[in-house]
Amino acid sequence: MHNAVMDTREKEGQESADGLIVAVEHLVRHVRRSSLAGGLSHTAASALGRLHREGPQRLTDLARDEGVSQPNMTQLVNRMERDGLARRVADARDGRGVRVEVTDQGLAVVRQRRAERAEALGRLIDSLSEPERRAVETALPALARAVQDQARGA
């Protein structure tokens, strides 16, 4: 029995993923919908969250890390600046560059949004059985780690 399992080990993830991907799609949609409150778009929230976690950053670096084009990030920063969520400051060391910072207002919105998402996930988790809850607390961090490992490898 164990040998058979080990022999097909490489295919296992693939096979179970076929069924699991539907579950992930439902979860993805739910989380995305729960976080649109606060008037903050997904894109803006993601960029602001990064600026919050990692501090002020070059526009180019922010574009690269967020996986969007440089013109896209220029426009996103324009919108965030207009909405009082972020600001541009000149880069003292490089006359070509600008550094993007979160404003206090932007910070407050980021926190509110994260709380909303956490609350939505918390409601989900509360409705689970105790073993399922433990499984979630193992599975989610493990998957997040796998995502980061894969990002590094790729």
Add this chain to the structure above:
Amino acid sequence: MHNAVMDTREKEGQESADGLIVAVEHLVRHVRRSSLAGGLSHTAASALGRLHREGPQRLTDLARDEGVSQPNMTQLVNRMERDGLARRVADARDGRGVRVEVTDQGLAVVRQRRAERAEALGRLIDSLSEPERRAVETALPALARAVQDQARGA
């Protein structure tokens, strides 16, 4: 120890969610990025997937179920029709309505896209330990079920 745990049981989901939401955000982003291939937008893929699962539907029903406005769905169906992924057919029972169907080409694209997402998730799962894998196989369906229960309640 167990008593203390049980006493704070109601708050547990909320507290762990604060940390888990970061994991979910990483997973959400990863899954979304892995599925943009095939030239199919997230919106179109979601609508096509539903039409595939549930069969031809009224445009209004599709808009409601997908959680978008009716004009939005009109335009989305326009784009999908133009791209050969779906078609409008007159509703025999109601002269006002149209039914939206997936074309064979649309079906092929939906299948390809789902396979891509499943492969991406499969790669993630393959990099986990055996206990983590089992946790994922418990956690994801449980969360998906919780999402659906919540959608019904709300």
Add this chain to the structure above:
DNA sequence: TATTGTTATACTCTATAACTATA
């Protein structure tokens, strides 16, 4: 010459308001 950022342009996706046609 290479890099940083912006501007120009175009397309998808989204919403609300106004409209047409049918029930």
Add this chain to the structure above:
DNA sequence: TATAGTTATAGAGTATAACAATA
């Protein structure tokens, strides 16, 4: 009058190409 759908309009988010300014 109410419902199904489209059209009009506007704004966010995305990309590539062309450009300006600095290194």
